[in-house]
Amino acid sequence: MSAQQNKISVLTNGIIKENPVLRLVLGTCPTLAVTTAAFNGLGMGVAATFVLVCSNMVISALRKIIPDKVRLPAYITVIATFVTIVQMLVKAYAQDLYSALGVFLPLIVVNCIILGRAEMFASKNNVLDSALDGLGMGIGFTFTLLLMSAIREILGAGSLFGVTIIPESIDRISIMTTPPGGFLTFGVLMALVIFVETKLGQKKKRAIGCEGCPSAGVCQSKGECK
Amino acid sequence: MAAKLAYIFFSMILVNNYVLVKFLGICPFLGVSKKLNSAFGMSCAVIFVMTLATAVTWPMQQLLNLFDIGYLQTIVFILIIAVLVQLVEVIMKKYMPPLHQALGVYLPLITTNCAVLGVTILNIDNGYTFVESIVCALGAGFGFMLAMVMFSGVRKRLEDAKPPKCFEGLPITLVSAAITSISFMGFGGIIENIFNIA
Numbered sequence: 001m002s003a004q005q006n007k008i009s010v011l012t013n014g015i016i017k018e019n020p021v022l023r024l025v026l027g028t029c030p031t032l033a034v035t036t037a038a039f040n041g042l043g044m045g046v047a048a049t050f051v052l053v054c055s056n057m058v059i060s061a062l063r064k065i066i067p068d069k070v071r072l073p074a075y076i077t078v079i080a081t082f083v084t085i086v087q088m089l090v091k092a093y094a095q096d097l098y099s100a101l102g103v104f105l106p107l108i109v110v111n112c113i114i115l116g117r118a119e120m121f122a123s124k125n126n127v128l129d130s131a132l133d134g135l136g137m138g139i140g141f142t143f144t145l146l147l148m149s150a151i152r153e154i155l156g157a158g159s160l161f162g163v164t165i166i167p168e169s170i171d172r173i174s175i176m177t178t179p180p181g182g183f184l185t186f187g188v189l190m191a192l193v194i195f196v197e198t199k200l201g202q203k204k205k206r207a208i209g210c211e212g213c214p215s216a217g218v219c220q221s222k223g224e225c226k
Numbered sequence: 227m228a229a230k231l232a233y234i235f236f237s238m239i240l241v242n243n244y245v246l247v248k249f250l251g252i253c254p255f256l257g258v259s260k261k262l263n264s265a266f267g268m269s270c271a272v273i274f275v276m277t278l279a280t281a282v283t284w285p286m287q288q289l290l291n292l293f294d295i296g297y298l299q300t301i302v303f304i305l306i307i308a309v310l311v312q313l314v315e316v317i318m319k320k321y322m323p324p325l326h327q328a329l330g331v332y333l334p335l336i337t338t339n340c341a342v343l344g345v346t347i348l349n350i351d352n353g354y355t356f357v358e359s360i361v362c363a364l365g366a367g368f369g370f371m372l373a374m375v376m377f378s379g380v381r382k383r384l385e386d387a388k389p390p391k392c393f394e395g396l397p398i399t400l401v402s403a404a405i406t407s408i409s410f411m412g413f414g415g416i417i418e419n420i421f422n423i424a
Contacts, residue, residue: 033248080301083300103344106299187393190400
């Protein structure tokens with residue numbers, strides 16, 4: 001029973017407790033860039049989840065074979081392979097999404113969430129746990145992207161998934177769908193999460209970098225980027 | 227020709243600024259911009275690696291196209307960048323110790339910087355020639371530097387500000403990044419008019 005509970009906690013870990021975007025502050029670039037419309041946010045989230053689960057499984061299966069010294073290039077190669085697969089699938093079956101995500105689809109390769117999970121989790125745990133961890137993190141990422149993009153689409157374009165929900169007579173806050181709106185929504189959303197955390201008395205210290213930064217291994221976590 | 231190059235260069239800095247408009251390289255932008263010195267050092271390293279990476283990946287793409295394996299772009303580019311950064315670090319350490327001392331610590335951080343991979347892929351997507359690609363990479367790098375240096379000044383002011391408790395730290399940084407980004411929106415259209423390119 002406890003083993004089963006353990007599996008569930010691995011899965012749910014990424015959704016709230018260690019939400020990659022709002023609590024670990026990883027993968028900020030796609031979070032800000034593709035969340036102009038709810039559909040794009042969802043698509044990006046699903047694509048990244050697929051890569052995350054697959055790469056976590058493969059890296060975990062190979063963890064005893066990959067020499068420690070070349071582990072980062074090896075991880076990157078595995079991740080890049082799955083990203084290429086996703087690129088081809090999206091291009092073949094969802095042309096609209098392909099043009100909406102643009103360069104951010106291949107850039108899943110350098111998404112810190114994926115390399116970070118490979119380094120922090122998949123390289124130390126078995127295949128099943130790694131898959132669950134990837135799935136949980138992916139759901140957490142997708143959920144946050146969906147939330148951000150829903151806020152931005154409703155306020156900026158008055159619609160959700162392309163369906164108009166705010167009457168035309170009300171002016172749109174068009175800045176919400178432009179780049180500054182991304183920074184603003186992200187900042188306010190994070191402040192909100194911190195507010196709730198403080199109320200619940202479990203504030204988490206946020207720092208960009210070493211916790212999830214895949215390069216931390218190279219600079220020995222001296223925080224030289226701070 | 228010269229006008230087109232100048233147009234690419236300046237529009238990459240002001241209109242299509244990688245950090246503030248295209249959201250590439252946000253991690254270093256938020257992580258390294260606390261001090262002016264490190265912001266400047268990091269940007270120099272980014273300019274250097276971006277230009278070098280473009281100079282290597284552009285011919286590589288032609289090679290991939292030649293064999294009709296363009297779909298390997300993502301894998302090949304990221305591996306080239308990873309190897310290149312390591313190589314540059316080793317060479318710098320051996321032959322240019324002062325430069326290594328200044329830029330060395332930032333180099334490993336750049337391997338997984340999405341701005342570097344982004345510029346190489348976007349150059350191919352836009353169908354730029356070799357020279358245009360190099361100029362575009364340089365522009366992107368200088369745009370990154372402008373954003374970093376400007377924002378480190380903004381953050382210095384932020385340290386003395388007293389935002390509401392839940393906004394302290396990252397949230398207020400992001401909100402001020404939004405305002406900095408708004409200021410860059412003012413440049414839209416200017417560059418086209420200066421160089422008379424529709």
